[in-house]
Amino acid sequence: MSRRRFLASTAAASMSTLAIGAAPPKPAGHHRPMAISSGNGLRAVEKAIELVRKGHDPLDAAIEGVAIVEADPKDHSVGLGGLPNEDGVVELDAAVMHGPTHGGGSVASIRNIMHPAAVARVVMQRSRHCLLVGPGALRFARAHGFPEVNLLTDEARQIWLHWKETRDPKDDWLPPPEENVAAFIREALEPRVTGTIHCSVLDTHGDLGCTTTTSGLSWKIPGRVGDSPILGAGLFLDNEVGSAGSTGVGELNLLNLSSALIVEQMRRGLHPKDAIMDVCKTIATRCARDPRRRRKDGRVAGNVSFYALSKDGKFAGGSIYPGGRMAVHDGDHARVIPCDPLFDR
Numbered sequence: 001m002s003r004r005r006f007l008a009s010t011a012a013a014s015m016s017t018l019a020i021g022a023a024p025p026k027p028a029g030h031h032r033p034m035a036i037s038s039g040n041g042l043r044a045v046e047k048a049i050e051l052v053r054k055g056h057d058p059l060d061a062a063i064e065g066v067a068i069v070e071a072d073p074k075d076h077s078v079g080l081g082g083l084p085n086e087d088g089v090v091e092l093d094a095a096v097m098h099g100p101t102h103g104g105g106s107v108a109s110i111r112n113i114m115h116p117a118a119v120a121r122v123v124m125q126r127s128r129h130c131l132l133v134g135p136g137a138l139r140f141a142r143a144h145g146f147p148e149v150n151l152l153t154d155e156a157r158q159i160w161l162h163w164k165e166t167r168d169p170k171d172d173w174l175p176p177p178e179e180n181v182a183a184f185i186r187e188a189l190e191p192r193v194t195g196t197i198h199c200s201v202l203d204t205h206g207d208l209g210c211t212t213t214t215s216g217l218s219w220k221i222p223g224r225v226g227d228s229p230i231l232g233a234g235l236f237l238d239n240e241v242g243s244a245g246s247t248g249v250g251e252l253n254l255l256n257l258s259s260a261l262i263v264e265q266m267r268r269g270l271h272p273k274d275a276i277m278d279v280c281k282t283i284a285t286r287c288a289r290d291p292r293r294r295r296k297d298g299r300v301a302g303n304v305s306f307y308a309l310s311k312d313g314k315f316a317g318g319s320i321y322p323g324g325r326m327a328v329h330d331g332d333h334a335r336v337i338p339c340d341p342l343f344d345r
Contacts, residue, residue, distance in 0.1 A: 196213070217249075252287055
């Protein structure tokens with residue numbers, strides 16, 4: 001199949017999949033809409049604002065926004081084209097939360113489904129559970145009409161194969177000559193991909209919705225689950241307060257339920273930036289106690305970035321170390337801005 005036909009068929013499958021569980025639009029309100037995302041989510045926030053202006057539910061808008069990245073074979077951190085686990089199998093995680101109902105749903109280690117965020121919405125709507133994992137999550141998705149897709153693209157396969165060939169010089173795998181290694185392989189192998197996209201949306205009625213979706217840590221142990229599908233860690237919201245989500249090393253957030261902490265700090269009256277910095281300090285202090293999570297200079301190893309949006313439209317992005325970026329649409333235009341770091345290096 002040609003690349004053009006492949007992309008066309010992928011787009012058609014995405015559109016039909018995203019209709020599963022989506023609410024019908026209602027008349028738009030008069031509240032100023034907002035959307036924030038991680039740095040790879042510029043198209044996501046643009047799509048989300050387009051939809052909420054037409055009266056779509058804020059969670060549906062967030063899910064359709066991140067679906068653009070989930071369906072992008074060139075993004076190796078989310079959905080189709082995501083980098084696989086150590087066995088060469090792509091496993092996806094995602095979670096959603098819905099402000100008006102305080103509902104939440106998630107899936108973890110799900111295979112062969114391009115849009116796990118949309119499946120998480122159906123878990124929230126059509127089950128009494130909050131989290132489904134592995135084969136059970138796949139069966140649930142198939143029962144509700146989600147088509148199976150081979151998520152391992154040829155480019156991702158080549159990157160994984162080179163990692164496997166070069167990870168141990170004493171094994172029997174032999175890498176190609178260095179001059180034959182494609183540039184995209186070199187770029188993907190350094191640094192290790194942690195991936196993920198988060199999106200929080202404030203609609204024209206003042207309601208919130210959010211989602212986080214990821215292919216997880218590249219070359220992870222099969223079955224590893226990070227923070228993305230865990231409510232309170234990879235994302236959290238309270239419709240009366242605000243919404244927050246994260247990307248980066250998920251274990252740091254699992255140990256601290258960081259997104260829930262950010263929302264609780266906003267409940268106390270902190271600006272999103274101050275809430276994020278407070279939680280970054282908490283992570284840096286707590287996790288550096290463990291020598292497995294501590295750098296040689298004594299600081300915590302690994303980085304996380306946070307994205308927070310308050311009920312009244314304030315927003316911020318922050319991270320433990322420099323390099324984080326966030327996408328924001330303030331109702332007028334979309335842009336990518338740097339996250340404020342806790343440490344300078």
